[in-house]
Amino acid sequence: MIPMRGITRSIAFRYLRTMALVVVAWWAVSAWLARPYLLPSPDVVATSALKLLASGRVVAALAVSGRRLLLSYLLAAAVGIPLGVGMGLSRWLAGLFDWLIEMVRPISGIALIPVLLVVFGVSDALPLSIIFYAAVFPFVLNSASGVRHVDARLTRAARVLGAARGRIIRTVILPAAVPDIMTGARIAASNSWMALIVAELIGAPNGLGFAVGYAQELGNATLVLAWITYIGLCGYALDTTLDWLQGRLTPWRVGLKVGG
């Protein structure tokens, strides 16, 4: 009795149980609907997805989208973290950027797509800039709040013990701000992932978002669902990896923050 309970409580079991139910429900609805051009059955989609993988188109699209995501995300980190840390350290810098950020932030990266369509056209530059824009704000805001909320007792102790300002920043403030910066990095990753899909759907000649949009223009629901499956798997993998990374890098803060 006890080992059975152990199995039913495991995360993997629960996960498979729910997903099996979803697949069965999907299969039942598609059989009842009997309109494969709208909702093909799961096995048809799975076959199509495997064929897609074998043709090499999935890997090709993934390479294009992955490169865009990584490039813009890293650039956003390289700009956003130093700016945010600077804003956390200096009230002058914070004051300087405060209003600008608050004025621009309500405008989502996605809303900028039509502007960039005019400026760049359908191109590689469009998704790259949208992703950068979507990712940079979480980096800036979370780095700034991380630095600002470092326990004052720590910095005071370091100062009393005679550490110079540069050394306090390097050895006390920055390490203490890492958990908040990691939170920002996670929000930035999920923002840039969403921005990537929309930007490619509307304004790029290739990539995952383009592929799913193209399948829709062909009117091929099977192909659309196959691509959505791959996009879903990538999104899930990205989220799980970052979750794991956050746990590894800042184990003392796991589970304290709720995403936002």
Add this chain to the structure above:
Amino acid sequence: MGVQAVTQRTGPGTPLDLPEVRLAVRAVLPVSLVLLWHVLSLGWPHTPQYATPVGVLRAFTELWAKGSLQAGALISIQRILTAFVLAILLGGSVGLLMGYWSVLDGWLGPLVHTLRPIAPYAWIPLVILWLGIGDAAVISIVAYAAFFPMTVNAIAGARNIDRNLIDAARVLGAPGLTLLARVFFPAALPSLLVGARLAMGSAWIAIVAAELAAGSRATQTATGGLGQLMYIFYTYSVNLNYIVACIITVGVLALLSDCLLGALYRRLTPWARGS
């Protein structure tokens, strides 16, 4: 400044302590950037592909006078409200039930946590295939995008309720419905309102995405909304001034709705300050 500012908040005597100075410092960048844009734009060719501050202002008054800005905004706001109410009711009730009743969480949790990191926008092509490019398609995408922040926060809200409160009310003889309305719901309310606010933010991002995508796939029929208005200005007139005017409208509306929900949060849950 520097470390001093971090540890001691204010050092007496810094010019930044004067409110006028603080205001001036904050205004420097926005004002000078707009001025720079204006000065640079004087040398640009007078074609609509180049947005200028004056051009944007003119586009705004023109669109307002024609009424197309209000018409587009009205359609978008109606869609947002419908989708928002759907997401709040569905996400709120599913989330509260999941947070309170762990059996349901065991079954639905994996589904919610698998679907959440998938970009809602990946569904746009499928939704267009199923529902076309009108209200139904846009509303379902927006509702889907708003559903997750609402659900996740409702789960957290129900899970973090102090069980002692519920036990105490039960011991004191509160009937089920009273328990729900007077103890359970108020205790979860702060989380629900945070979820609603985040959901509204997601909704404004999603509606632009959905209307842009729907607009880019529309052949002849107009689907309406600010997002499609932008796309029309891109395809038919390539007028950047109009597009920027639309974007600013969306930004202002998003900001207004966020302030409204923020005020509601402070009004309804004064005890939950600073969480």
